[in-house]
Amino acid sequence: MNVLGIAAYYHDAAAALVYDGQIVAAAQEERFTRKKHDSNFPIHAVRYCLHEGRLAPHELDAVIFYEKPFLKFERILETYFAFAPKGYTSFAKGIPVWIKDKLFQKRMIIDNLSTLDGTISWKDKLLFSEHHLSHAASAFYPSPFTSAAILTADGVGEWATTSLAVGQGRDICIIKEIHFPHSLGLLYSAFTYYTGFKVNSGEYKVMGLAPYGEPKYVHRIKDHLIDIKNDGSFRLNIEYFDYATGLRMTNERFHHLFGGPPRQPESPLTQREMDLAASIQAVTEEVMLKLARSIRQETGERHLCLAGGVALNCVTNGKLLRTGIFDDLWIQPAAGDAGGAVGAALAAYHLWAQRPRAVNGADSMHGAYLGPAYSQQEIEERLTACGARYETLSDEALLDACARRLAEGLALGWHQGRMEFGPRALGNRSILGDPRSPTMQKILNLKVKYRESFRPFAPAVLREDVADWFELDHDSPYMLLVADVRKDHRMAMTDEQQKLFGIDKLNVPRSSIPAVTHVDYSARIQTVHRETNPRFYALLSRFKQLTGCPVLVNTSFNIRGEPIVESPEDAFRCFMGTELDALAIGNCFLEKRDQNSDLKQKYTTAFEPD
Amino acid sequence: MAVLTSQSVSQHNFEGGVVSLLIELWQFLKYRKKFWMLPIILVLLVLGGLLILAQGSVVAPFIYTLF
Known part of the structure; x- marks a missing residue:
């Protein structure tokens, strides 16, 4: 069928x-x-x-x-x-x-x-299908569990904003739903709007900003905006929001509560936005943990499946895993x-x-590698038509060339096999870098991705090595779990460095893999598995042979505001429009210095910032 | 606990025209027991029809004053 x-x-x-x-x-x-x-x-x-x-x-x-x-x-x-x-x-x-x-x-x-x-x-x-049933089905049916509790949370579908369900065999039974206008996703989006980011796309920036701040506003949020019950169910005080009837997320009462109007998009970030981000992150975690506890008690299920936009909050997911409320957790990679x-x-x-x-x-989910792939012949024809200058290498030579360039501190575009489904690039449409380099984060943010400098990068690590580098010993193939860098890889900050603010603090090397270590020592981890992505696994293994480090910086192959590249032409355009040093598409290897400089593109203004 | 069955995934019957849309809306309101919405929807559909005829130009301000 x-x-x-x-x-x-x-x-x-x-x-x-x-x-x-x-x-x-x-x-x-x-x-x-x-x-x-x-x-x-x-x-x-x-x-x-x-x-x-x-x-x-x-x-x-x-x-x-x-829906x-x-x-x-x-x-x-x-x-x-x-x-x-x-x-x-x-x-x-x-x-x-x-x-x-x-x-x-x-x-x-x-x-x-x-x-x-x-x-x-x-x-x-x-x-x-109903919106939250679609989410619940996307969380449960592809999961490795025969039976599991299911938690879905997002902005809003039809009526439901949060649903608790049980999946058994081929059946899904809804236990509880929370309805609009009471929505954890919309509460998070309200803070996304208030801190000057775009609703429906800037939520992960708020999550990335949270470690810079102190959760100073948690009490204010809980006293005025949200009433959280012991079972995790909640009600929002709609008097502070505009989304039910207006064209904005928050209203004057909300602005008064937090001491001023929303931050203007693209204006400088202050400690206030960082503290607000830390606060809403803490409240979100509290709700999700309480919901998880209550559904565990109510159903007796040992496994939990998650989907809905809130399930992309990988900091919360990491905490859910560490609390051990459930024996195991599976999150739909395309949770949105x-x-x-x-x-x-x-x-x-x-x-x-x-x-x-x-x-x-x-x-x-087949590693989420569910999108288009291109044959070597197609890649060569398409690159030739673009005017690209490339060499075609054997598998072994390509992996060696790429691993060596990475070890030299160069930024590499990596376009291989089937495109990922979902918001994350997982090693088939990725930009890769050396996480040991203290300047890699800055280079990638400002010269390749053209995005806000406060945003950290994620590590891709060989599955068998993850526990040696991070405080995690669990599969995280979809980059949906956050855990800390292990203590033995951390570097202590001096008192003077501790006092630094925001991005200055991020620029202080805090571990032996500074490019993927956030200010609170956390990292958004992708474990790489031989079974689902043998080529990326081989590249990481070769990089480990050369450097002793089984970790690479993995960020999506695009610039700010651009969809992740799909075709070889998209990849070549992005390569020529940014300061990427080298590019591997299939077995074709391209270096920037070999390219016709006339093909360089003005790329930074081609996409509206997200 | 609501056990989801094949009815949770459903098939609408109407084919897309305004008449069939009305039939489908009526079935929907009956199923949801929300008959109070019927007059609102009918008024909205009439106004919507005017909007479509007007292509959002001359009649638009007139329509807005009707609310």
């Missing part, structure tokens, strides 16, 4: 193909259209999924959309009613969009599918809305078609 899952029309449109319960392909539309968070119908991603599955459109047995538009409309109408006459401006702007377009989403989906094959009766194949395409497709297969679920001990 072939099922196509689709997520679209809000943000991060994506498509996923499931064949007999196995995830065959999944990709986000932004990677093809080069428009970050593209929400349009994912026609390119759908075409790719069909191509990967070698399917003609008529061979699809079902197509499933990841129910009418339920969402019901929530929007009821919300306006509950708050009327407040919210008129938002109502006047929002409702016409619904009446004109969004209520007709089924028609829009059918019209788009008809461009693939107009002779098919798509309406007979089209299904709709894009992953809803995978979840919806699996829900159609297991819940609608009632097909059994097979669990074989490993997760079924």
